Amino acid sequence: MLQQFKMPARKEVEQALLRVLFQRGGAITEFGSGEEIVNEMADEFGLTLDQRKAVLQTTYRAENRVKNSLLWHRLLFRAADVLANADMVSRPTQTVRLTKRKEWMLTEKGLDAAMRLSNISPARKESLPVKSFEVQKVVKSLVESTKPPDYDPVDRNKRVTQVTTESALRGRGFRQAVTEAYDLKCAVCGLKIWSPDYLSWEVQAAHIVPNRLLGRDDIWNGIAFCHLHHWAFDVGWFTLSEDFRIELSPQIGNFPASFGKVQNYDFIRALADESTKMFLPTPAEFRPDYRALRWHRDNIFSKSTNIKNITGTPCQR
Numbered sequence: 001m002l003q004q005f006k007m008p009a010r011k012e013v014e015q016a017l018l019r020v021l022f023q024r025g026g027a028i029t030e031f032g033s034g035e036e037i038v039n040e041m042a043d044e045f046g047l048t049l050d051q052r053k054a055v056l057q058t059t060y061r062a063e064n065r066v067k068n069s070l071l072w073h074r075l076l077f078r079a080a081d082v083l084a085n086a087d088m089v090s091r092p093t094q095t096v097r098l099t100k101r102k103e104w105m106l107t108e109k110g111l112d113a114a115m116r117l118s119n120i121s122p123a124r125k126e127s128l129p130v131k132s133f134e135v136q137k138v139v140k141s142l143v144e145s146t147k148p149p150d151y152d153p154v155d156r157n158k159r160v161t162q163v164t165t166e167s168a169l170r171g172r173g174f175r176q177a178v179t180e181a182y183d184l185k186c187a188v189c190g191l192k193i194w195s196p197d198y199l200s201w202e203v204q205a206a207h208i209v210p211n212r213l214l215g216r217d218d219i220w221n222g223i224a225f226c227h228l229h230h231w232a233f234d235v236g237w238f239t240l241s242e243d244f245r246i247e248l249s250p251q252i253g254n255f256p257a258s259f260g261k262v263q264n265y266d267f268i269r270a271l272a273d274e275s276t277k278m279f280l281p282t283p284a285e286f287r288p289d290y291r292a293l294r295w296h297r298d299n300i301f302s303k304s305t306n307i308k309n310i311t312g313t314p315c316q317r
């Protein structure tokens with residue numbers, strides 16, 4: 001039957017499916033015939049209309065009925081089934097428990113394979129926004145956990161010297177949970193942009209108490225910022241009050257008006273504008289914890305604003 005319609009080999013379909021999952025951020029909805037993804041993959045293989053419409057008839061003798069199914073759809077489903085058996089993707093019945101959506105999702109093993117097939121260096125894995133089943137489990141536990149009343153943004157048991165598989169998964173889970181909570185936007189300037197291939201996001205998940213100082217990898221110790229504002233927050237150009245107002249370092253007054261300007265946009269001073277409010281995540285439980293913000297004010301912001309007697313001018317180049 002497969003020869004007659006010259007359908008692509010199942011192995012090729014499996015590999016194409018892994019690549020498509022990778023391009024789609026790690027997950028695709030369960031496919032039924034005629035769905036977008038089914039047609040897109042048919043396009044990729046250059047299937048003719050006849051091939052797309054070829055029907056496979058299955059006779060169920062015991063029930064005395066004949067079931068017609070599209071051959072291409074069946075081939076796709078079989079490929080996904082094989083990938084699931086090989087632990088490369090999670091089944092929609094498994095994924096739905098994590099995301100509430102019936103999706104095929106890459107596992108870590110499947111993600112590694114998809115990266116190899118897409119010629120993406122393994123070194124990029126940590127910075128890719130592609131989901132995996134294991135990372136999604138971390139995200140689920142982060143977004144569903146309840147903050148203890150005595151929350152401490154510093155994790156005194158945290159080990160930061162050794163990157164283990166577990167800490168790498170936790171780091172990626174933190175990034176995904178935080179950036180999604182902020183709708184992939186910078187919390188102070190609202191910038192929302194990603195690369196044309198959708199594989200690199202401008203928005204970053206910032207630790208309020210930094211990772212190197214044992215800051216927790218959870219939503220209450222995180223904020224999404226663009227690269228510029230992430231840096232400006234980390235070095236103490238601004239901080240956030242416990243009621244999320246933006247406060248600028250008085251140091252800015254020591255520099256000329258041209259300092260910190262990108263054309264007409266003044267990337268630090270613009271934050272002092274009355275109309276600039278921090279973009280807060282929903283639900284409200286995902287907002288930064290006041291103890292983490294207090295830590296930032298006391299340990300980063302206050303220290304950076306106490307420097308007196310600045311001599312010389314910043315490098316002109």
Ligand SMILES: [Zn+2]
Nearest residue numbers: 186189226229
């Ligand atoms: Zn920004």
